[in-house]
Amino acid sequence: MNTLRVDVLAYDMPCRQCALPLWWVFALLPSHRPRGDEFTTTDFPEAVEMARRILADPSGDTADMAAQLRPRPAWQQGRGFNPNTCGRCGHQAEWHVLDDVMHDAFHEGCIRAAEGRIPIGEWRAIRGRGQGIFWPFL
Structure with missing residues (x-):
């Protein structure tokens, strides 16, 4: 099976409810010579699941980040979903x-x-x- 190396991108920003510093998972991007249109945001269930699998790899130290990615609630559809939750207070901020x-x-x-x-x-x-x-930064 052919595979592609993919990076999980995050950004350090505190929880808006309890101020705990968090690494917010926001995108996936191929590691080798990516194009700007390959930037894939984590506001889709399939991208969230892919990021969760990569982060949960036992050879890394990001399993806690994988556990903080929640699936989209059944009632929520379309874009505009934030999978990140705070590890301390459980707050899941809105899509904005x-x-x-x-x-x-x-x-x-x-x-x-x-x-x-x-x-x-x-x-x-x-x-x-x-x-x-x-x-556009690529």
């Missing part, structure tokens, strides 16, 4: 906070929280559904 995270990460820089290998077919399936936006 994830937009703020992406905006700040674009201007101030982001953290490559983890990297993992994903089957190319899975990556193409996510990309084929338009899950993402153009990331």
